[in-house]
Amino acid sequence: MSLSLGEIVAALGGSLEGNPQVTIERLAPLEVAGPQELSFLSNPRYRQQLAASRAACVIVAPALREVALVRGACIVSDDPYAYFARTTQLWKQRHAVPVLAGIHPSAVVDPAAVIDPTASIGPLCVVERGAVIGAGTVLKSRVTVSEGCQIGARCIVHPGVVIGADGFGFAPQQKQWIKIEQLGAVRIGDDVEIGANTCIDRGALQDTVIEDGVKLDNLVQIGHNVRVGQHTAMAGCVGVAGSATIGSHCTIGGGAVVLGHLTLADGVNVSAATVVTHSLNRPGHYTGMFPIDDNAQWEKNAATLKQLHRLRERIKALERGPDAA
Amino acid sequence: MSLSLGEIVAALGGSLEGNPQVTIERLAPLEVAGPQELSFLSNPRYRQQLAASRAACVIVAPALREVALVRGACIVSDDPYAYFARTTQLWKQRHAVPVLAGIHPSAVVDPAAVIDPTASIGPLCVVERGAVIGAGTVLKSRVTVSEGCQIGARCIVHPGVVIGADGFGFAPQQKQWIKIEQLGAVRIGDDVEIGANTCIDRGALQDTVIEDGVKLDNLVQIGHNVRVGQHTAMAGCVGVAGSATIGSHCTIGGGAVVLGHLTLADGVNVSAATVVTHSLNRPGHYTGMFPIDDNAQWEKNAATLKQLHRLRERIKALERGPDAA
Amino acid sequence: MSLSLGEIVAALGGSLEGNPQVTIERLAPLEVAGPQELSFLSNPRYRQQLAASRAACVIVAPALREVALVRGACIVSDDPYAYFARTTQLWKQRHAVPVLAGIHPSAVVDPAAVIDPTASIGPLCVVERGAVIGAGTVLKSRVTVSEGCQIGARCIVHPGVVIGADGFGFAPQQKQWIKIEQLGAVRIGDDVEIGANTCIDRGALQDTVIEDGVKLDNLVQIGHNVRVGQHTAMAGCVGVAGSATIGSHCTIGGGAVVLGHLTLADGVNVSAATVVTHSLNRPGHYTGMFPIDDNAQWEKNAATLKQLHRLRERIKALERGPDAA
Missing domain, CATH: 3.40.1390.10 (MurE/MurF, N-terminal domain)
Structure with missing residues (x-):
């Protein structure tokens, strides 16, 4: 060595x-x-x-x-x-001992899946009907690739990843939920790396798309119909809600949440634990998190925060002065 | 097609x-x-x-x-x-090709589990002793249902789900943790859907309960002794701590956290990424998240926020006026 | 019974x-x-x-x-x-029926892994080359222990856990990401419990270390090179970014995030959903979360929060009084 x-x-x-x-x-x-x-x-x-x-x-x-x-x-x-x-x-x-191409005997691969002969399907993986796994791609152990989902070349998919579970789609009717069957799939480009236990849901009508060179850390959630642009990287525990479109060369910090149907421009950097509640149309660095403090200090400030709007009114009143009363 | x-x-x-x-x-x-x-x-x-x-x-x-x-x-x-x-x-x-009833040969099902003949147990699932799987329920691939846990009829359980792992219970003694064995189980009603890699822990003494029609998205964590009421829906990455009781017809946004031992009334809607720190006894829409901003603006406002309580004192002093000094 | x-x-x-x-x-x-x-x-x-x-x-x-x-x-x-x-x-x-020592026939254990004869390797687990599993340790179903990772004695590892996936390391070059191979492993002490679907990444150059008696709940993410001190406990959905060092006897609340390269002293308690953005060098109780409120109230206060720094300037101006103008 x-x-x-x-x-x-x-x-x-x-x-x-x-x-x-x-x-x-x-x-x-x-x-x-x-x-x-x-x-x-x-x-x-x-x-x-x-x-x-x-x-x-x-x-x-x-x-x-x-x-x-x-x-x-x-x-x-x-x-x-x-x-x-x-x-x-x-x-x-x-x-290191090289990763061997081929399908581990314990993996469950549908005969109608298309596995490139140079791909490696690790122990206890599941690859369903119509899935496509590209050249040189490695599924480590215990990965699921659901029906009709495609993964490009030279990707690394870590243990426990679930690609192509149903997106979360329900129509409310009479106070119950009617399932919207998820008829799309997932398409993943080349040179993508997907961390352990991360989930990428299949699209409702069209496909969820992960473009070339994207890097996702562990325990990331990608909702249905999302598109993630080339070479964007997301740290652990990020959640991207359905139908969000994230540009290329973005970075999303750990634990951040992107709400549904939003658009993030290319080159957007979102800090850890930040909640993206509106589209971000320009590249830049965006943040929103409550600053950590001693618990006692936090309690005082948090209590005051719940009156902040009224404090602003009081400042306005002071500015108007006693004559305005 | x-x-x-x-x-x-x-x-x-x-x-x-x-x-x-x-x-x-x-x-x-x-x-x-x-x-x-x-x-x-x-x-x-x-x-x-x-x-x-x-x-x-x-x-x-x-x-x-x-x-x-x-x-x-x-x-x-x-x-x-x-x-x-x-x-x-x-x-x-x-x-679509219909889901076949029966137990995939790669699944590991204890002989003392009770599987309805119309249920489908997918590849590489684990169903332990005493578990009960109802009519028409589908466990997709790589689902674990632990000892004594019950799932009702027509449920869909996505890949990687873990039902009935031990709740997180430890008693502190001499600066170490003594394990509290989790003697309850999990009971899941009918028409429940559970997203990929979601976890529902078994109860400590009694059962964790998920009522009929509940829909949980991916990577959700349900702690021990929790009860989730009928037709409540939770988006991805939600965490519900132990012994919380959540009503019927609630919606919990992605990444929200419900602290332990709280009660949420029927019809409560919690926004994404919101932390529920006290019981919510009335239906309504509740939110708590730091608004996203340009990082530079956020830094200024976050720094000021750490002095907010003192700012309030200064406003009070201004209101009292110079004569009060 | x-x-x-x-x-x-x-x-x-x-x-x-x-x-x-x-x-x-x-x-x-x-x-x-x-x-x-x-x-x-x-x-x-x-x-x-x-x-x-x-x-x-x-x-x-x-x-x-x-x-x-x-x-x-x-x-x-x-x-x-x-x-x-x-x-x-x-x-x-x-x-309860006692857990049997030995390797379940459905598990995939490399011949070059070292499994203590009193350990229990459950159904559909994967234990790779060079991994070491100590006496009395139980891997429940569907656990992955990757190459060269070590687990001590009397540990409990719940279903879906992934130990030793690659840490999230990439060097940027020409707007693409070059993979940093993760050459370290994971070392876990004795009496550690690890919750369902939790992930502990292998180190980049050295090992990620979890010391004796640590308790991790479900869906926790531990990044590469992290060290977690003895008898520290973390609730569900916590994320610890790479190279953080967490002391002994700490508690980290559910959904909290610890950013990378930080140090937490022994005896630090972090509240749920709090983001640790700087090192915490003294024991104590630390919090940072936006207080939950009615959505309408929250909207008003959040809007004002984005002007907080300017409000502070206005208070300063009021304090200087009209003569200062």
Whole structure:
């Protein structure tokens, strides 16, 4: 389980300042890396940690080359974080047992599903009739892909994911709910990653669509008819209600909620735990969360908040002055 | 995969204005429906879309009959949305492969579980000892129904659902947690639908109860000893803490949280992402969420919010005036 | 399914005031317990319910012995709630079919996983290469333990749990996401309980760590590199983002979110639905949630909240008075 610095640079490029025969046993964060470990510095704010690091070698940006050399070996790259990401991929490729293509014997795959021969369907997955799984895509264990849903190429679907359960659609009648059968499906593009126990519902009439390069973390809920644009990323526990349209290159923080039928423009960033209650038509950074405080302070402020509108009236009255009375 | 307008009206009623031999290939939303598609207009606000629609036929309320006829064929129904729901059911019934009754060979069903012969237990489900599954109920793939839990008739349970895991009960002692074994079970009524990866915990001493006609979306958490009244609906990612009692005909928006031991009256509507911190004894619409804003604006307002109680004191002081000093 | 009062006290200690031959058929809450049921009173606030209870016997603290005796039999214990917890354990031990050690034939366990012979691997679980499952630990149905992850002794892992899915790590490059392979694993201590459909991601470079005695409810998300200290408990739907460090003996309320890279001291209590946006370096009780209100009231106050910073400026202006203009 080791690689020399020379092997790493040969595979990934970058400029090595140091002995290519030095052996790296592991990758490690800067503050804990030891003399057989490779680390990286992507954020110049942490340059003080650089001097103190005991790492065998550090991946740095050109601007930090001089500082890094004082300490020891470095690999200079224009984008140290991306270089680090590729190093993790190299590490895995060289050391992990490769994922085998094919269908695990414990998976339940309908004969009328279309599985690319280079795809991997893991243990105890369920792939229903008419589902399509693209080249190189990996369904880890215990994934369900329901009838007629499509997944593109090179996707990674983590355990427990449910693709294509019925969207939540009911018409009220006489104080009961009449089920609206969900006649659409789910279409997922290429290079999408879907976290554990995340759910993507099938559309009511048309398909729910996840475009290329989207990354969804664990326990995310995507309602029916939603469209998520290319390379958008959502952190854990996000909920997107039905028929929302989310642009490309958005980021949605953990636990945020997007209400139904809204549109988010390309390049929108929503903070964690924020509730999107109206469409966001311009790129930007949006937030709405109650600031955390000592419980006693919070109680006072929360009680006052329930009178805020009246406080505003009192300020208005003060501004009008006693003569206005 | 088609039905004539005549067949639809013969099956579902309503009054057809148009040629019964026209063939419908699909159901579609009003704004995208083409000349072989059937659509509906439930909200009169969208009547302008009606005139522009290219749909073969539109389901409308009596009040919109004249407007609809100018455009082309229509089906007149007192409740177009419910009619549309029944049309999706007809569509599915005529075109989908029916769900087969019986137990999929990959499911693990305890011999001491009681499965109605008309129920369907899908692939890789687990049904434990003493569980009861009613007539016509469908467990899709990868559902767990734990020991002694009961599900009524005509329920739909989506993939990944866990019914009857232990409630979260621990007694603190000497800074550790002593497990309170959960000796109750879960009882689910008839016509309940439960979304993917939703969890309903077993009761501590008595049963957790989900009454008839309840609809739960995906990734909902129902704690131990909870009771959910008839025909209540909860959207995705809702959490209901232990021993809460929720009335009939309530709606709980996505991501809302109901704290433990509270009571919600019949007919309570809770907005998305709202935290219910005290019992709600009257029907009504309740909300509590921080409004979303540009991040910079939010930061200013959130900082001020942490001083809100003191601002109120300052307003009081201003109201008392300089003489009071 | 019954035990005599004498058997209970013989097994668990405490001082019985009453006839040891009385037979108990069930445990029940104080307000519903009948003459064949055992109940408990842990909170002295409910002492009025004590007098009215029809329970065969009530577990009470020494201070309530006199009050309890007026009513009928009691078991006196220094810690009635812990005594009650142990009674539920006794009940289960005497009446439930014991969990069998061993691997269910439907589970998919890699030959290179290490399963203690006293552990129980339930139906349709997946245990990957290099995983380690300790003595007495129970994986209920449909649990995934991924490659190289370790679980200690006497843990309970509920259905649908995913341990060791990839953490959510991507480096941005040219408006796309480059995957950071997650080379760490998950290490879980002894006596940990993990609720249904909860996810604990593997670390990026080092391990995600859950220490001894931690209790996690259902649908909790633990990001990569997180460390959760001993005997900390988290209620349902909590999300902990990557690289957060949570101390020992903390409690995190349902639906709360802890942002990434933060540190929570030992003994921190976070209220439900609260977002932790900065490190909490002292024990204490912290809260941040928008108070629920009638929707109409909320709308007024939320609208005013978006102008709060300007209101503060107006108060300042009023305080300066007209002379300052």
